[in-house]
Amino acid sequence: MGWGRRVRFAIVGAAPGTGRHLPPSAGHGVRVGALAALRICNLGSGSSGNATFVATDEARVLFDAGFSCRQIQLRLAAIGVDYKRLDAVVISHEHSDHVQGLETLTRKTGVKVFVSQPTSEKLTWKKSAPELTTFEAGRGFEIGDLAIETFTVSHDAVDPVGFCIGHGGHKLSIATDLGYMSDSVRYHLLGSDLVVLESNHDLEMLKSGPYPWDLKQRVMSRAGHLSNAAVAEFLSQHWDRRARTVVLAHLSTNNNHPTIAEMDACSAISSVRADHTRVVVASQGSPTPVFEL
Secondary structure (H helix, E strand, O other), X not given: OOOOOOOOEEEEEEOOOOOOOOOOOOOOEOOOOOOOOOEEEEEEOOOOOOEEEEEOOOOEEEEOOOOOHHHHHHHHHHOOOOHHHOOEEEOOOOOHHHHOOHHHHHHHHOOEEEEEHHHHOOOOOOOOOXXXXXXXXXXXXXXXXXXXXXXXXOOOOOOOEEXXXXXXXXXXXXXXXXXXXXXXXXXXXXXXXXXXXXXXXXXXXXHHOOOOHHHHHHHHOOOOOOEHHHHHHHHHHHOOOOOOEXXXXXXXXXOOOHHHHHHHHHXXXXXXXXXXXXXXXXXXXXXXXXXXX
């Protein structure tokens, strides 16, 4: 199908930088214009902004719009995508590093916005609010030929969610901004071919770092952010080893380092002999390669 076709939207029933690689695998980084079933690019991730682009031949969707509209435009252009041809933006929660470019983006492009009802009530608009399509956390919807499931995560926002995106028998999962790996989160990550997973901080760096103690407690809490150790525990004890790529996201600038996060994740993956899986560390400053499923 061509990109100019009309994209359909439907709410459906309930559902239960450049990056660093290990090991490199041919065929994962592709041009967006190439024929492929499902294409994914993390445009950047961290405390200053987050956005992930997902595309098929029928839909182009941005998950979170945490950079300025100009930055979103430039980062999409770097992978060959015109930001005015986005079909939808899906929002995980209301924090500024996930929505700061949303208002300008919607005003310039008229792109449809999908957001949970409680989160929609927390969004602020300098001018009139755009038309929003709301969903209920734990329920699914469709955008073009993408089937999207949402699931609740534990974070200090009003109704934060993660996402599972399915197309053509493949599954991508996005879970960032969560204080711990609940049984529900672990369940929803099962069967994923690619996982974008928060690896926010190294515990020792956080404890000895410059943050005031109350902020350290917030980050380490069950409503805070996921540590490298929590990611390693998940990968070594609760992961089904299906994913060929794990993208580590939302790394703290002050309390983590890409090499440390990568080493912890790679050690956990090696311990379960998942030699087919590579680790990519998302950067705040530039997009990852474009992955193809």
